[in-house]
Amino acid sequence: xxxxxxxxxxxxxxxxxxxxxxxxxxxxxxxxxxxxxxxxxxxxxxxxxxxxxxxxxxxxxxxxxxxxxxxxxxxxxxxxxxxxxxxxxxxxxxxxxxxxxxxxxxxxxxxxxxxxxxxxxxxxxxxxxxxxxxxxxxxxxxxxxxxxxxxxxxxxxxxxxxxxxxxxxxxxxxxxxxxxxxxxxxxxxxxxxxxxxxxxxxxxxxxxxxxxxxxxxxxxxxxxxxxxxxxxxxxxxxxxxxxxxxxxxxxxxxxxxxxxxxxxxxxxx
Amino acid sequence: xxxxxxxxxxxxxxxxxxxxxxxxxxxxxxxxxxxxxxxxxxxxxxxxxxxxxxxxxxxxxxxxxxxxxxxxxxxxxxxxxxxxxxxxxxxxxxxxxxxxxxxxxxxxxxxxxxxxxxxxxxxxxxxxxxxxxxxxxxxxxxxxxxxxxxxxxxxxxxxxxxxxxxxxxxxxxxxxxxxxxxxxxxxxxxxxxxxxxxxxxxxxxxxxxxxxxxxxxxxxxxxxxxxxxxxxxxxxxxxxxxxxxxxxxxxxxxxxxxxxxxxxxxxxx
DNA sequence: CAACAGTGGTTCAATATATGAACCGATCGG
DNA sequence: CCGATCGGTTCATATATTGAACCACTGTTG
Numbered sequence: 346x347x348x349x350x351x352x353x354x355x356x357x358x359x360x361x362x363x364x365x366x367x368x369x370x371x372x373x374x375x376x377x378x379x380x381x382x383x384x385x386x387x388x389x390x391x392x393x394x395x396x397x398x399x400x401x402x403x404x405x406x407x408x409x410x411x412x413x414x415x416x417x418x419x420x421x422x423x424x425x426x427x428x429x430x431x432x433x434x435x436x437x438x439x440x441x442x443x444x445x446x447x448x449x450x451x452x453x454x455x456x457x458x459x460x461x462x463x464x465x466x467x468x469x470x471x472x473x474x475x476x477x478x479x480x481x482x483x484x485x486x487x488x489x490x491x492x493x494x495x496x497x498x499x500x501x502x503x504x505x506x507x508x509x510x511x512x513x514x515x516x517x518x519x520x521x522x523x524x525x526x527x528x529x530x531x532x533x534x535x536x537x538x539x540x541x542x543x544x545x546x547x548x549x550x551x552x553x554x555x556x557x558x559x560x561x562x563x564x565x566x567x568x569x570x571x572x573x574x575x576x577x578x579x580x581x582x583x584x585x586x587x588x589x590x591x592x593x594x595x596x597x598x599x600x601x602x603x604x605x606x607x608x609x610x611x612x613x614x
Numbered sequence: 615x616x617x618x619x620x621x622x623x624x625x626x627x628x629x630x631x632x633x634x635x636x637x638x639x640x641x642x643x644x645x646x647x648x649x650x651x652x653x654x655x656x657x658x659x660x661x662x663x664x665x666x667x668x669x670x671x672x673x674x675x676x677x678x679x680x681x682x683x684x685x686x687x688x689x690x691x692x693x694x695x696x697x698x699x700x701x702x703x704x705x706x707x708x709x710x711x712x713x714x715x716x717x718x719x720x721x722x723x724x725x726x727x728x729x730x731x732x733x734x735x736x737x738x739x740x741x742x743x744x745x746x747x748x749x750x751x752x753x754x755x756x757x758x759x760x761x762x763x764x765x766x767x768x769x770x771x772x773x774x775x776x777x778x779x780x781x782x783x784x785x786x787x788x789x790x791x792x793x794x795x796x797x798x799x800x801x802x803x804x805x806x807x808x809x810x811x812x813x814x815x816x817x818x819x820x821x822x823x824x825x826x827x828x829x830x831x832x833x834x835x836x837x838x839x840x841x842x843x844x845x846x847x848x849x850x851x852x853x854x855x856x857x858x859x860x861x862x863x864x865x866x867x868x869x870x871x872x873x874x875x876x877x878x879x880x881x882x883x
Numbered sequence: 884c885a886a887c888a889g890t891g892g893t894t895c896a897a898t899a900t901a902t903g904a905a906c907c908g909a910t911c912g913g
Numbered sequence: 914c915c916g917a918t919c920g921g922t923t924c925a926t927a928t929a930t931t932g933a934a935c936c937a938c939t940g941t942t943g
Contacts, residue, residue, distance in 0.1 A: 348900075348930065349657035352618040356661075356682055364689035368891055378932050383892070388618035392625075396717045399820075402891060406686035408715050408722045411693055412741050413625055414683030417675035420633035424680055446677050448665050453677045456684075472681050551668075617901060617929070637920055647903050652921070671920060 351377070352385035356394065356406065357472050365403040423547075423554075424456050426587035430556065430580045431458035437576040438558050438569070441467040444545070444584065445474050445481045446554035447489055450496035452481050455554065467538050467559040475534065477501050477515055478508045480542035481555040484528030487519040488544040488596070489552040494519075507533040526599035527574055528555065532562055539565045541573050543581040546590030553588060556580045574603060620646070621654035625663065625675065626741050634672040692823075693725050695856035699825065699849045700727035706845045707827050707838070710736040713814070713853065714743050714750045715823035716758055719765035721750050724823065736807050736828040744803065746770050746784055747777045749811035750824040753797030756788040757813040757865070758821040763788075776802045795868035796843055797824065801831055808834045810842050812850035815859030822857060825849045843872060 358374050359366060366374065372382045386404055389395040393409035418424055427444040434442035435458040443457035457469040476482035476497035486493050494515070501510040509515050522528045528542035540559040547553035558573045578600050585592055627643045628635060635643065641651045655673055658664040662678035687693055696713040703711035704727040712726035721743040728735045745751035745766035755762050763784070770779040778784050791797045797811035809828040816822035827842045847869050854861055 347653065347657045348616075349618050349621040349654060350660055353657065353661040353663060357678070359682070359685055359689070361685055361688045364685065369889080379891090380893085380932055381930075384616065384930075385618060388616045388622065390718065391619055392622040393717050393720065393722055394622060405689050406682055408686075408717050408724060409626075409741070410679060410683040410686045411725075412723055413628070413675055414679045416628055416630055416633065417677075417679045419630045420628070420674050448662050448677050449659065451662070453662055454681055455677060456680075472678070615929095638918075648920090649903060649922085650901075653901075 348385070351375075351381070352388055355382070355385055355389065359395075359404075359406050360470060362470065365398055365401065365405045367401070367403045371404065423588055427456050427556070427584050428458065430583045430587075431456060434458070434556070434558060434576055434580045435460040438560070438573050439463060440558050440560040440564075440569075440573070441469060442556070442558050442580070443469045443481075444554060444556045447485055447552060450476075450493055452476060452479070452485050452555065463561070463564070465561050465563075467561060469559065475500070475502065475504070477510070478504050478530060478534040479557075480528040480530040480540035480559075481557050482528070483518050483522050483530060484542040484544045484555040484557075485552065486515065487522035487528060504534050505532055505536050507531060509533060524599060525603055526596050527577065527603070528557075531565075537562045541570060541577060543574075543577040544596070545581055545584045545588065546592065547585075547588040553590065554584075556584055617654070620644075620650070621657055624651070624654055624658065628664075628673075628675050629739060631739070634667055634670065634674045636670070636672045640673065692857055696725050696825070696853050697727065699852045699856075700725055703727070703825070703827060703845055703849045704729040707829070707842050708732060709827050709829040709833075709838075709842070710738060711825070711827050711849070712738045712750075713823060713825045716754055716821060719745075719762055721745060721748070721754050721824065732830070732833070734830050734832075736830060738828065744769070744771065744773070746779070747773050747799060747803040748826075749797040749799040749809035749828075750826050751797070752787050752791050752799060753811040753813045753824040753826075754821065755784065756791035756797060773803050774801055774805050776800060778802060793868060794872055795865050796846065796872070797826075800834075806831045810839060810846060812843075812846040813865070814850055814853045814857065815861065816854075816857040819859060822859065823853075825853055 355371060355375055358371065368379065368383060368386065372379050375382060386395060390397065393407040395404045396407040397404055423446065431442045431444060439460045439462035441457060441459045444455045445452045446455045452474040454469060454472050454474065459466045474481045476485055476493060482497065486497055497515060498512055503510050509518055526543065531539045538559050539562050540557050542555045542557035544552055545554045545556055556577060558577060560569060582592060624640060624644055627640065637648065637652060641648045644651060655664060659666065662676040664673045665676040666673055692715065700711045700713060708729045708731035710726060710728045713724045714721045715724045723738060723741050723743065726738040743750045745754055745762060751766065755766055766784060767781055772779050778787055795812065800808045807828050808831050809826050811824045811826035813821055814823045814825055825846060827846060829838060829842065851861060
C-alpha cells in the first residue's frame with residue numbers, strides 16, 4: 346500500500362463523536378508506528394487537511410476540506426439535491442433517512458437526516474456501507490454493476506447473526522431486491538436496525554447510489570415498511586431526477602406491483 | 615517533500631472553473647512525471663478523494679471530501695457562522711465579502727459571498743492568501759503571531775507593481791493595520807482589486823482569521839472605503855462572537871478613532 | 884518528592900517505496 | 914495511413930519511508 350493511501354486513511358478516523366485525536370491515540374487507532382503516523386500528520390497538516398489544536402496539541406480535520414468539498418459540490422451537486430428529499434423522507438417516516446453513492450466498488454455515505462419524532466433514532470456514523478450487510482449495499486448489488494458481487498464476496502464479515510455471508514444468500518437477497526425494487530437489511534448490520542433502500546440513477550443512466558430509511562427495529566412493522574416503501578419511491582424519483590437520471594422501466598414495474606396505487610399515480614415527469 | 619504532500623497538492627488543482635482534469639493535463643499543471651501523478655491519483659481514488667468520470671476517464675474530486683467536510687464543520691463550525699455575516703456584508707457594500715482562517719502560517723479561504731449589485735465583481739478563486747499581498751494577509755501580520763512575518767518574508771512574490779516586497783514596507787503596512795484596525799491592500803495582489811480586512815478572533819483569544827471586502831478598483835472611493843470599514847467592524851464582531859472570541863480592547867480603540875460614531879454606539883455584547 | 888506512565892516529538896541506519904524514461908495500445912483528425 | 918495525443922504499464926534506479934530507541938515534558942500517585 347502506498348504511503349499516500351496510508352496517510353489518507355487517517356482522516357476517516359476523525360468523526361463527529363471523536364473530532365480531535367492526539368498522536369498516540371491516532372497510532373493505536375490506525376495500528377501504525379508513531380513515527381509513520383507523525384510524518385503522515387505533518388504532510389496532512391502542511392496541506393491543511395488536518396490542523397493542530399494549539400492548546401491540546403491534538404489533531405483535527407483541517408480547513409482545506411471545506412474548500413475542496415465546495416468545489417466537489419459545484420462539480421457534482423448531489424448532496425444539495427439529496428438533502429431536500431432526505432428531510433422529507435425523515436419527516437414522512439419518522440425514521441433516519443440517508444443517501445449513499447457508489448464510487449468504484451464502494452457505497453459511500455453522502456448525507457443523512459434524522460427524524461426528531463422519536464427519542465430513539467438510528468445514527469448513520471459509518472462512511473462506507475458494507476455491500477453484503479446493509480440495505481444500501483444490497484441495492485447496489487441488485488442494481489449496480491456485476492463486479493460489485495466480487496467486491497462484496499471479498500469481504501463478508503458477519504456483523505450480526507443475520508448477516509448473509511454466503512454467495513447463495515447474497516444472490517438471493519439481490520434477487521429479492523430486483524423483484525421488489527427495494528434492498529432490505531433486517532438486523533444484518535446492527536441488531537437494532539432494519540433498513541429499506543431504493544436505488545438512484547444519474548445522467549449516465551447507471552446505478553449511482555441508494556436512498557434508504559433505517560428504522561429502529563423495535564418500531565418496525567409491516568405497516569411501517571409499507572409506508573417507508575411508498576415514500577422511498579418518491580424520494581428515489583426526486584433524487585434521480587435531480588441527478589439527471591431516469592428510473593429504469595423494470596424498476597417502475599417492480600414498484601407498481603408492491604405499491605400499486607402510488608406507483609400508478611405518480612409517474613415520473 | 616513527502617509523497618503524501620505531493621499527492622495532496624494535486625487536489626487544489628481542481629476548481630469550480632476546472633472541475634475535471636485528465637491525467638496528462640494534471641501532469642502539466644502539477645509539473646510532475648506522469649507515472650508519479652498516476653500513482654498519486656490511484657491512491658487518491660482508492661480513498662475516494664478523487665473519482666474518475668467513467669465516460670471521459672478524467673478525474674474529479676471525490677465523495678470522501680463531502681463526508682470529511684461535514685465532520686470538520688461539526689468539529690469547528692466556523693463556516694456556517696461566517697456565512698450569515700458575509701451575506702450581509704456583501705449586501706451592505708455591494709462588493710465581494712470573504713472570510714479566511716489562519717492555519718499554521720497560512721491564511722486559508724473559508725467562504726466568500728459576492729454581491730449581485732454590479733455586473734463586475736471580484737471572484738475569490740484562490741485558496742491561500744499571500745500574507746504580504748492581500749488585505750487578509752496584512753491583517754494576519756498585524757494581529758496574528760509574530761512568526762507570520764518570517765513566513766511572509768520567505769515568499770514575497772511581486773504580483774503587481776504595488777506589491778510590497780521589502781521587510782520595511784511590510785512592517786509599515788502591518789503598523790498601519792494595527793493603528794487603524796484594518797488590513798488594506800490596494801492593487802497589491804491584482805491590478806483591479808482593492809481590499810480592506812478586519813481581524814477575527816476565536817475562543818483561544820488569539821487571531822483566528824480575517825473578514826474582508828474586495829472591491830473592484832474602478833468603483834473604489836474614500837466613501838466606499840468608509841462604508842466598508844463600518845460594516846467590517848460589525849461583521850468582525852459578529853463572527854468573532856460566534857467563534858467564541860472577543861475583540862481586544864486596543865482594536866476597539868483603533869476602530870473608535872476611525873469610525874467614531876459607529877464604534878461608540880455598537881459595543882460588543 | 885520521586886518514581887512512573889503518559890504525552891508529543893526526534894534521530895538514524897536499514898530498506899521498502901517512489902520515481903521517471905521508455906514503451907504500449909487505443910483514439911482522434913487530417 | 915500517419916503523427917499526435919490520450920490513459921496506462923514496465924522495470925531498474927535511487928530516493929524517501931520506516932520503526933526501534935531515545936528525549937523532554939506533564940500530570941498522577943504512592
